[in-house]
Amino acid sequence: MRKALLVASTALLAAVAANNPAMAQQKSVKIGFVSTFSGPVASIGDDMRNAFELALDHLGRKMGGLPVEVVYEDDTLKPEVGKQKTEKLVESDKVDFVSGFIWSNVVYASYKPVVDAKTFLVIANAGETRLAGENCSPFIFSTAWTNDQNPIAVADYMNQKGVKSVYLIGPNYAAGKENLGGFKTAFKGKVLGEDYTTWPSQLDFSAELAKAKASKADAVYMFYPGAAGVQFLNQYAQAGLKGSIPLYTTFSIDSLSLPRQKDAALGVISALQWGADLPNDANKKFVGDFKKKFGTEPSFYAAQSYDAAMLIGSAVAGVKGNLADKAAVQKALEKADFKSVRGDFKFGSNHYPTQSFYMQEVVKSGESYTQKTIATAEKNVPNPHAKQCSMK
Amino acid sequence: MTLFIEQCLNGLQFGLLLFLLAAGLTLVFGIMDLVNLAHGSLYMLGAYFAATFAAWTGSFVLGAVLAILATLLVGMALEVIAMRRLYGRDHLDHVLGTFGLILFFDELVRLIWGPGGLSLPVPPWLDRSIEILPGIQYSAYRFAIIVVTLAVAAFLYVLVMRTRVGMLIRAGASNREMVGALGVNIKLLYTLVFGLGAALAGLAGMIQAPILTVQIGMGENILILAFVITVIGGIGSIRGAFVAALLVGFIDTLGRAFFPQILVELLGRQAGSTAAPALSSMMIYILMAVILVVKPQGLFAANSR
Numbered sequence: 001m002r003k004a005l006l007v008a009s010t011a012l013l014a015a016v017a018a019n020n021p022a023m024a025q026q027k028s029v030k031i032g033f034v035s036t037f038s039g040p041v042a043s044i045g046d047d048m049r050n051a052f053e054l055a056l057d058h059l060g061r062k063m064g065g066l067p068v069e070v071v072y073e074d075d076t077l078k079p080e081v082g083k084q085k086t087e088k089l090v091e092s093d094k095v096d097f098v099s100g101f102i103w104s105n106v107v108y109a110s111y112k113p114v115v116d117a118k119t120f121l122v123i124a125n126a127g128e129t130r131l132a133g134e135n136c137s138p139f140i141f142s143t144a145w146t147n148d149q150n151p152i153a154v155a156d157y158m159n160q161k162g163v164k165s166v167y168l169i170g171p172n173y174a175a176g177k178e179n180l181g182g183f184k185t186a187f188k189g190k191v192l193g194e195d196y197t198t199w200p201s202q203l204d205f206s207a208e209l210a211k212a213k214a215s216k217a218d219a220v221y222m223f224y225p226g227a228a229g230v231q232f233l234n235q236y237a238q239a240g241l242k243g244s245i246p247l248y249t250t251f252s253i254d255s256l257s258l259p260r261q262k263d264a265a266l267g268v269i270s271a272l273q274w275g276a277d278l279p280n281d282a283n284k285k286f287v288g289d290f291k292k293k294f295g296t297e298p299s300f301y302a303a304q305s306y307d308a309a310m311l312i313g314s315a316v317a318g319v320k321g322n323l324a325d326k327a328a329v330q331k332a333l334e335k336a337d338f339k340s341v342r343g344d345f346k347f348g349s350n351h352y353p354t355q356s357f358y359m360q361e362v363v364k365s366g367e368s369y370t371q372k373t374i375a376t377a378e379k380n381v382p383n384p385h386a387k388q389c390s391m392k
Numbered sequence: 393m394t395l396f397i398e399q400c401l402n403g404l405q406f407g408l409l410l411f412l413l414a415a416g417l418t419l420v421f422g423i424m425d426l427v428n429l430a431h432g433s434l435y436m437l438g439a440y441f442a443a444t445f446a447a448w449t450g451s452f453v454l455g456a457v458l459a460i461l462a463t464l465l466v467g468m469a470l471e472v473i474a475m476r477r478l479y480g481r482d483h484l485d486h487v488l489g490t491f492g493l494i495l496f497f498d499e500l501v502r503l504i505w506g507p508g509g510l511s512l513p514v515p516p517w518l519d520r521s522i523e524i525l526p527g528i529q530y531s532a533y534r535f536a537i538i539v540v541t542l543a544v545a546a547f548l549y550v551l552v553m554r555t556r557v558g559m560l561i562r563a564g565a566s567n568r569e570m571v572g573a574l575g576v577n578i579k580l581l582y583t584l585v586f587g588l589g590a591a592l593a594g595l596a597g598m599i600q601a602p603i604l605t606v607q608i609g610m611g612e613n614i615l616i617l618a619f620v621i622t623v624i625g626g627i628g629s630i631r632g633a634f635v636a637a638l639l640v641g642f643i644d645t646l647g648r649a650f651f652p653q654i655l656v657e658l659l660g661r662q663a664g665s666t667a668a669p670a671l672s673s674m675m676i677y678i679l680m681a682v683i684l685v686v687k688p689q690g691l692f693a694a695n696s697r
Binding site: 172194201204208230256 | 394395398399402405406502507508509510511513514519520521529531533534602603604605607608609610613645646648649652665666668669670673
């Protein structure tokens with residue numbers, strides 16, 4: 001009896017599962033968005049959510065004629081929590097797309113359940129290189145970069161400027177190692193030392209800064225996202241290094257941290273694929289409306305999240321709301337038929353953008369501080385990990 | 393050599409700062425037999441108060457003084473409102489109750505100040521580096537921290553060893569029941585001690601605010617170190633907390649400064665630079681484990697009779 005019940009219920013389940021694609025009459029587009037909404041970096045998550053919501057406003061809160069429903073989940077900056085939340089989104093909320101992700105270690109812990117369920121993952125920040133290379137998937141897309149790309153752009157710029165030696169400081173987790181590692185592949189001068197600090201608990205960098213000073217390097221390159229970037233710059237100034245050793249960075253200065261970094265960030269140079277001052281129409285609309293709605297300048301996290309929403313919107317419109325046809329959705333996503341706020345945007349074979357990188361310097365205008373685009377470091381470079389990706 | 397001296401100063405500064413936190417923790421633990429996980433929340437409040445008051449008054453020093461007073465008051469109110477319900481209960485109840493307080497304070501701070509955090513700029517007269525020894529430049533602010541914390545440590549020493557209140561505190565740490573039986577107003581003593589601990593935590597938070605940023609949850613990481621110090625130094629002993637805090641400060645800083653180089657020499661660049669951060673952050677806990685094996689009561693146990 002029991003066995004029969006089991007067989008019957010299995011058959012029933014199978015029938016439901018098989019039936020699913022036939023129920024193609026999609027009623028709404030469901031998107032799961034995983035980011036950090038609590039703790040010290042909650043402001044990044046909030047900025048991403050704001051941008052995502054703004055994009056939905058711009059799309060009239062509809063994609064391909066269907067209403068959009070977004071479920072936001074907080075990863076609390078922990079890979080294991082991010083994975084649980086992602087599994088919940090895929091298994092019980094049955095979302096059509098998963099987006100968001102600030103942290104490389106969180107996305108790397110979370111991508112498998114999404115891909116296994118043949119759900120599309122649109123990464124809006126985290127630049128884990130393995131997802132662009134050996135672990136790439138037809139279901140993974142990114143509107144950001146890989147961790148090593150921006151540091152390579154900075155290193156190229158420093159080579160052009162004739163910087164002969166450098167001291168590297170970064171956090172000891174996936175993104176920190178990939179970031180400093182990427183820098184080292186491109187920098188032609190001498191690396192006089194490198195320090196990896198305990199992440200995210202170590203916030204006092206006095207020991208590392210003392211070593212950097214003693215190394216007599218021409219420049220210091222560092223990578224500290226979120227609040228740690230504020231602390232690093234404060235301590236850099238307090239240690240008397242500001243003004244004596246030029247500082248280069250990536251992802252450590254943004255519109256969220258600048259109001260707290262202030263003078264400590266002046267003159268620091270970094271590289272990004274986007275800037276609030278890029279003169280294209282999509283960007284002007286995005287930055288203007290963002291300021292109007294939320295009262296602050298958007299960060300690069302926001303810009304990438306806005307693009308993620310626009311990309312998903314373009315794909316849903318491209319398949320006319322028929323999300324059951326996964327191959328068609330993939331094709332539509334690959335087309336990237338939307339106006340990116342960074343200007344030209346197209347996907348390489350590994351679903352990572354081919355894009356330009358700009359050098360930005362922190363300047364003071366009146367009472368406020370902004371990042372000003374001062375040079376184009378690289379024009380339309382493909383993602384360097386496409387070679388390791390099996391998709392061609 | 394200059395690098396070594398500078399790193400020693402960094403270690404000293406970090407150790408003294410940890411002492412401020414651990415002193416309050418060990419007093420509360422030793423005298424009131426209360427495990428207070430929310431000590432880090434008072435540290436966070438001290439930083440938030442300092443940033444707010446300094447912005448209001450426009451003066452760093454005035455902001456600092458007001459912040460310490462405010463955390464003192466919050467601490468005493470907290471003792472009267474919440475902590476009293478926990479005395480005489482199981483330690484597990486303390487942990488649970490004060491953990492709840494952490495969540496409460498984190499959320500309260502988010503409601504009042506928002507999730508973004510604040511910044512407290514270093515006053516201009518400290519925002520430079522000074523030559524403390526010939527050829528050795530050191531951050532004036534960090535040097536000021538060393539001076540202030542040493543003064544506080546001296547004040548605590550006089551308070552605990554030379555005054556009547558201090559006598560009661562020491563007596564309370566050795567045998568609470570007896571102090572109560574002798575007719576001392578133990579309730580008032582508890583409120584004072586808890587307030588003092590809170591003020592020390594607030595001072596530590598205020599001091600750290602310009603170096604780190606003022607943010608939610610800033611007390612949680614550093615609290616773990618404060619607990620380690622309490623264990624190493626011996627529960628209830630200010631002297632123990634002082635020695636242990638310096639020990640931990642030096643080991644942590646010098647470990648981070650020189651251990652990676654040694655490992656890179658031994659294991660090669662790739663393995664060394666990966667293993668070093670993990671191993672150097674383990675050293676404090678190894679020290680704690682050794683102390684627990686050799687002297688389970690800690691270096692200076694207060695209630696060893």
